Amino acid sequence: MTVCEAPGKVYLFGEHAVVYGEPAVPAAIERRATVTAEPRSDDHVRVEAEDLSLDGFTVEYSGGNGDRPDVDVPTPLVEAAMGYVDAAVEQARDAADAPDAGFDITVESDIPLGAGLGSSAAVVVAGIDAATRALGEPLDRRELADRAYRAEYEVQEGQASRADTFCSTMGGAVRVEGDDCEPIEAPNLPFVVGFDGGAGDTGELVAGVGALRDEYRFAADTVESIGDLVRTGEELLADAVSGGDPSLELLAELGELMDFNHGLLAALGVSARSLDAMVWAARDAGAHGAKLTGAGGGGCIVALDPSDATETALSFTQGCEEAFRAELAPEGVRVVEP
Numbered sequence: 114m115t116v117c118e119a120p121g122k123v124y125l126f127g128e129h130a131v132v133y134g135e136p137a138v139p140a141a142i143e144r145r146a147t148v149t150a151e152p153r154s155d156d157h158v159r160v161e162a163e164d165l166s167l168d169g170f171t172v173e174y175s176g177g178n179g180d181r182p183d184v185d186v187p188t189p190l191v192e193a194a195m196g197y198v199d200a201a202v203e204q205a206r207d208a209a210d211a212p213d214a215g216f217d218i219t220v221e222s223d224i225p226l227g228a229g230l231g232s233s234a235a236v237v238v239a240g241i242d243a244a245t246r247a248l249g250e251p252l253d254r255r256e257l258a259d260r261a262y263r264a265e266y267e268v269q270e271g272q273a274s275r276a277d278t279f280c281s282t283m284g285g286a287v288r289v290e291g292d293d294c295e296p297i298e299a300p301n302l303p304f305v306v307g308f309d310g311g312a313g314d315t316g317e318l319v320a321g322v323g324a325l326r327d328e329y330r331f332a333a334d335t336v337e338s339i340g341d342l343v344r345t346g347e348e349l350l351a352d353a354v355s356g357g358d359p360s361l362e363l364l365a366e367l368g369e370l371m372d373f374n375h376g377l378l379a380a381l382g383v384s385a386r387s388l389d390a391m392v393w394a395a396r397d398a399g400a401h402g403a404k405l406t407g408a409g410g411g412g413c414i415v416a417l418d419p420s421d422a423t424e425t426a427l428s429f430t431q432g433c434e435e436a437f438r439a440e441l442a443p444e445g446v447r448v449v450e451p
């Protein structure tokens with residue numbers, strides 16, 4: 114039995130624009146998805162994913178030949194829910210050259226689903242790592258990140274960047290621009306997350322931005338402006354002391370860019386009333402800056418505040434279901450010793 118856990122992430126800057134080749138800076142946070150993989154003697158894959166519905170469900174299906182599970186829920190629902198785990202298993206089989214490998218898989222996660230904290234990437238990264246290790250074919254982290262990206266790309270029908278999967282694999286803060294992915298040094302940023310209890314559809318939201326960008330020159334310019342903003346933010350981070358507490362001046366400058374980034378994302382149509390309400394509650398409480406994180410449409414915002422004021426204010430904000438401090442996760446995917 115092999116158990117691996119991989120972190121979720123927040124975007125300091127650059128989501129959506131990163132899909133079109135602009136740079137982005139996500140940072141891994143200490144909320145993790147844990148995947149257990151146990152090889153089976155047959156080619157079946159049995160998945161237990163308690164978080165996927167209120168009651169959870171278990172499905173079993175066979176490998177490689179397109180068989181779908183026989184369960185008591187509509188097939189599109191199962192496929193939507195199972196897509197990422199399925200794609201992770203396929204990548205592991207391919208990497209280990211074991212097309213008929215079967216697994217018992219268990220997924221547990223404290224990353225809310227579809228809320229912009231990268232639950233899908235964490236599940237895919239931890240899943241591929243656990244399954245390849247279970248087959249005795251562990252991957253190096255670059256290959257793991259690459260295969261996890263391919264899994265997300267496939268499930269999201271070509272609408273994915275490498276940002277989430279690379280960040281979840283490596284941990285810490287990373288910079289992604291097209292195929293170019295590098296860990297970067299970053300100070301210990303005081304992230305506070307507000308979660309509205311809802312979710313957005315990543316594929317649909319990415320497609321919406323794509324359509325605007327195709328239709329209007331000014332929408333394409335907005336995407337490019339996000340890229341300019343990210344480059345400005347990167348310079349600020351490069352000048353900061355890595356690992357230490359950031360200066361108030363740096364927080365103020367990063368916060369201003371986060372506010373700007375939120376405005377540009379809202380212009381691209383991916384914010385929501387609940388996200389705007391949480392962003393304003395954070396700013397009113399004295400956060401240095403606040404923005405939605407991830408695909409948007411609903412889900413989470415991220416604010417910068419070393420004090421407790423933002424977390425407290427968010428917890429009293431109508432429409433905010435949960436507020437929490439998100440510690441930077443310096444370590445990416447890792448094996449959990451039983």
Ligand SMILES: Nc1ncnc2c1ncn2[C@@H]1O[C@H](COP(=O)(O)OP(=O)(O)O)[C@@H](O)[C@H]1O
Pocket residue numbers: 146162163164165193194195196197198220221222225226227228229230231232233234236313314315407408
């Ligand atoms: N705990 C989990 N168990 C199984 N699948 C999960 C889990 N968490 C996330 N997923 C998969 O990831 C999908 C959500 O991914 P996505 O829409 O990209 O949102 P995000 O990555 O922002 O959380 C879920 O619909 C599900 O398929």
Ligand SMILES: C[C@@](O)(CCOP(=O)(O)O)CC(=O)O
Pocket residue numbers: 127128129130131132227228229230231232233272273274275276277315319406407408409
């Ligand atoms: C919108 C996007 O930039 C980030 C999506 O993040 P999440 O899946 O909502 O956590 C898409 C991508 O980069 O693949």
Ligand SMILES: [Mg+2]
Pocket residue numbers: 231232233234277315
């Ligand atoms: Mg995702």
